[in-house]
Amino acid sequence: MESKDDPESMTVPPEGIPDLECAICYSQFNNVFRTPKKLQCKHTFCLECLARMNVKSSQPDTIQCPFCRALTPLPTLGLPKLDNDTSIMSNLPEAMQHVYSIRFIRSKARLQVKHPQRVVPLPQLRTVSSSLDVGPPSTTSQTGSHETGTRHRLPCMPPCKMFIMVVVVLLIVSFICIIIIMTKTS
Template sequence: MEFDPNHLRDPYKTVDDNVEPPDLECAICFCQFNNVFNTPKVLQCKHTFCLECLARMNVTSSQPDTIQCPLCRAYTPLPNLGLPKLANDSTVLSYLPAAMQHVYSIRFNRDKGKLQVKRVPSSAPAPTQAISQTLDVGNPAGSEGHQGRDGGRERSLLITVLKTPLCKAFIMSLVAIMTVVLTITIIIISNKK
């Protein structure tokens, strides 16, 4: 079944058959855009992604003041007030239902890896569903334990690899083999005396 972007359209707007509607879902997570954590944010390269995915990218980036587009690799500097202040894609927003065209004010705390609803716009109608007030987007780069900036990514990769079941089995087998070899060596040395 193919996604029909017109089912989300405001029924009172006219449809121009010559203009192709924009994608109404994020190219990273494939979630439909909305007016909260999946707000469509447009980068300088004109590619659009949801705020949540951009926050997840930023929190793991070694360059917290910029976002690198996952499609074209162009860099977009972040506004002074942070990631949520990137421009909204007004074209995408115009295709959302009228109640979703009022964007919520969101804060991004990179140090804690959290997106948080700051306040509901006064012009927005009351939401039909409860809105989660915070969203965890992950740990910032280099925040594993008390690591410094250099070596943090390598250590976290090593920790991740060491936690995989196959690697654990290999390490345990290696320890068992080394124990047997060491025991045999000690027995041979003690018998020669």
């Protein structure tokens, strides 16, 4: 019987068939951006979730497992070069067992297919994009060693839309004031 602390028990259901969905986002694994990547602690998550974690991390050269907190150093060529979980890959449909070559551009918070012309849309995926934004880009120093902080921007609104919103708010406030004055004079 497996213990609750056993890393394998968290990724393989009791039937012996590995779980085919990411434990973070609950999306099914695939062979593009949701490729199952195995950390050194043997926990498996999709590439997209790991990229989202890495973009927000102050340690860009490692990934901290969300289950056991163990650190996994990233390969020299980056996050997409982490080992694929072959037990999960072998249980995907045959057409999904070929993994596309992906590049992770941390400074732009983007996953990108290296050769998008070779991506064949699968029936299960309907459309396959050649890139995926994984969060707001981090501001990193030019040396690339540490993150200096994440810039938070307010949503940009076109001036005409902002003007309309201000006018509507002023009309509502005016209407409420008129109602209050009319009820006091009655």
